[in-house]
Amino acid sequence: MGYLLAVAAAVLFGANGxxxxxxxxxxxxxxxxxxxxLLGTAIVAGLVLVVVDRAAFRLPRRQWPVMIVLGIVGVAVLQATYAAAVQRLPVGIALLLEYTAVLMVALVAFFFFKEQVKTRLWVAIALVLVGLAVVARVWSSELxxxxxxxxxxxxxxxxxxxxxGERQVxxxxxxxxxxxxxxxxTVFWSFVSGWWELDASVFTQxxxxxxxxxxxxVPMLLPLxxxxxxxxxAPFLLSLAALRFLPATAAGIVASSEVIFAFAVAWLWLGETLDVVQIVGAAVVLAGVILAQTARAGKVVDADLALTTGPITTVRDTAVP
Incomplete structure (x- = not known):
């Protein structure tokens, strides 16, 4: 059941690009x-909290600075740069590049926070670097x-x-x-998004x-x-539900399949294709990301939860009863 929920979340998120x-x-x-x-997800999350956890609306004062940083950097800028990247790159490649965050987390944790990491991290670095060079076809600069x-x-x-987030929230x-x-x-982005230039007709466009x-x-309202x-x-809730049945490492690795689904949906739906060399490169990068995912002792980045609703904290690699 846990794997089914995790894969369902990965499929939905992979298609969303x-x-x-x-x-x-x-x-x-x-x-x-x-x-x-941002606005739509905040409203949906707020409505659910009204039902399940009204105490969550009382945020301790000491958490406000951290939440503001997380909201601006980890959500507003993250979502905007990803959307802009998708506009200029094949969907799967944009998501693949974003997934290198897993590798970045492990490196910073090792060099700056002195965490113990497994030796596979260095293999993961080599795989990601080589794979990205192949995907980008650096010899011809096609991307x-x-x-x-x-x-x-x-x-x-x-x-x-x-x-x-993992240290503060x-x-x-x-x-x-x-x-x-x-x-x-939502508040931060409302000053620069140009929403005031739109009228209600955008929903029926x-x-x-x-x-x-x-x-x-179909009207624009449907894809919105x-x-x-x-x-x-929905992927957020499915990912949380999966963690009730799976260890965090297993859930995180399954979440990495989002990249595969993103490539597949973009190919079948939008006609975005990669050549054989780029497909091999993407597979090498994904292998490196999965290795990096398991390199930190006792922790794993559940990027599925992060990329669907704005990142949340990492989770301990323990089975949930």
């Missing part, structure tokens, strides 16, 4: 897509350079969130962290979601709702 790309191709900017996603920078910037934001529930960081990010399968026009509910909040 393509949904995001379709909305931007229909006319929304990365900033506007980010604004809608959009700005898109690569944006995706790596998203990885840095994600890594920063984990490194701050460990006693706050994942749902509460999601609500507060999303709310803070026709969007072709048919992809390579042919024309299928998918982006918030099925692309963000």
């Amino acid at each position: 393509s949904v995001t790309k379709i909305m931007m191709e229909a006319g929304l900017s990365p900033a506007q897509v980010t604004q809608f996603r 959009d350079a700005l898109g690569v920078v944006l995706a790596i910037g998203a990885a840095v934001c994600l890594a920063a969130y984990f490194l701050i 460990a006693k706050t529930s994942a749902l509460a962290v999601s609500f507060w960081t999303m709310t803070i990010a 026709p969007v072709d979601i048919g992809g390579v399968g042919g024309e299928l026009v 709702l998918w982006n918030v509910v099925l692309g963000t909040f």
Whole structure:
């Protein structure tokens, strides 16, 4: 059951990159897509907290500075850079680059926090570097350079969130962290997203979601709702549910399959393809990420929870009864 829940979360999140790309191709900017996603997820998380944990709305004063940093860096900037990267890169490659945050977390934990790491980390570094060079085809520079920078910037934001969050917000529930960081990010992004330039007609604006399968026009509201509910909040809940049945390491490794699903959905739906060499490179990077995922003693970055609703703290690698 745990693996089924984790895979379902990975499928939904992997597909969401393509949904995001379709909305931007229909006319929304990365900033506007980010604004809608942040606001919608904050509202959904808040409604759930009203039912299950109203105490979460009383945030201790000492946690406000950390939450503000997490909301701005780990959610607002993360989501915006990822959306912008997806606009310029194939969906799978953008997500693959963002997943290098797992490697960054392990390196910073080792060099700056003096954590013990397993020797496989150094193998993981070599795999990721070689794999990324192959995916990017550095000998011919085929990938959009700005898109690569944006995706790596998203990885840095994600890594920063984990490194701050696991030390400062460990006693706050994942749902509460999601609500507060999303709310803070919404307020921050509202000043620069250009939402005031849109009118209500944006929700009924026709969007072709048919992809390579042919024309299928729906109102913009439909992919927007998918982006918030099925692309963000549902994977978050499924990931939490999976942790009731799986050790954190197993859940984190299954979450890495999001990259595979992102490639698959973008290929089947949007017609985005990689050549054989790039596919091999992507597989090498993913192998390195999985090794890095298991390199820290007793901890694992559950990137699935992070990338769906804004990162939450890392979790101990213990089975949940």
